[in-house]
Amino acid sequence: MDLRQHIRGVPDFPKPGILFYDISTLLRHGPAWHEAVARMAEAIRPHAPTMLAGIESRGFLLAAPLALQLGLGFVMLRKRGKLPGATIGLDYALEYGTDRIEIQADAVRPGERVVILDDLLATGGTMAAGIELLRKAGAEVPAAAALIELTFLKGRERLDVPCEVLVSYDS
Structure with missing residues (x-):
């Protein structure tokens, strides 16, 4: 199955000149969504994770069903102030300004093997x-x-771990 057929390109969203890759069309097509989750499970299984982490918010949509399929736990990486209890946070640079992501302080055990997931790898x-x-x-x-993955943005180059993707766009 060609998963590209189930991903809609929306021009000029969220601003002029941007082509947004909308996965809602994939999510609502049961057989395509099932295929995407199955393929991703096979891609990440060799990395022997003991836990999966999803990046807010669309990363949750991928990580949660994968964790269930693989029999693993799932942890959320969220924006500032969205998690209860003690958190560990990290500020990072965006193209214009900064942002912050957080994880609950007790979400992972030291040495636990966590594969991180998001819907889209752009600038990395x-x-x-x-x-x-x-x-x-x-x-x-x-x-x-x-x-x-939007390969033309070279986000993979910012990562120091292997990155598994199902669909790549070169422009």
């Missing part, structure tokens, strides 16, 4: 920050994964 800034945050929390990060 958020994924790289997520990897750094997981390490700060004590996790080992053997790999990253994304449903879609």
Whole structure:
């Protein structure tokens, strides 16, 4: 099955000149969504994770069903102030300004093998920050994964772990 047929390109969203890759069309097509989760499970299984982490918010959509399929736990990397209890946070640079992601302080055990997931790998800034945050929390990060990669933005070059993707766009 060609998963590209189930990903809609929306021009000029969220601003003029941007082509947004909308996964809602994939999510609502049961057989395509099932295929995407199955393929991603096979791609990340060799990295021997003991836990999966999803980046807010669309990364949750991929990481949660994968964790269930693989019999693993799932942890959320969220924006500032969204998690209860003690948290560990990391500020990181965006193209214009900064952002912050956080994880609950007790979410991972030291040395736990956590594969991090998001729906899209673009410039790699958020994924790289997520990897750094997981390490700060004590996790080992053997790999990253994304449903879609925009290869022309070279985000993979910012990562120091292998990155599994299902669909790549070159422009």
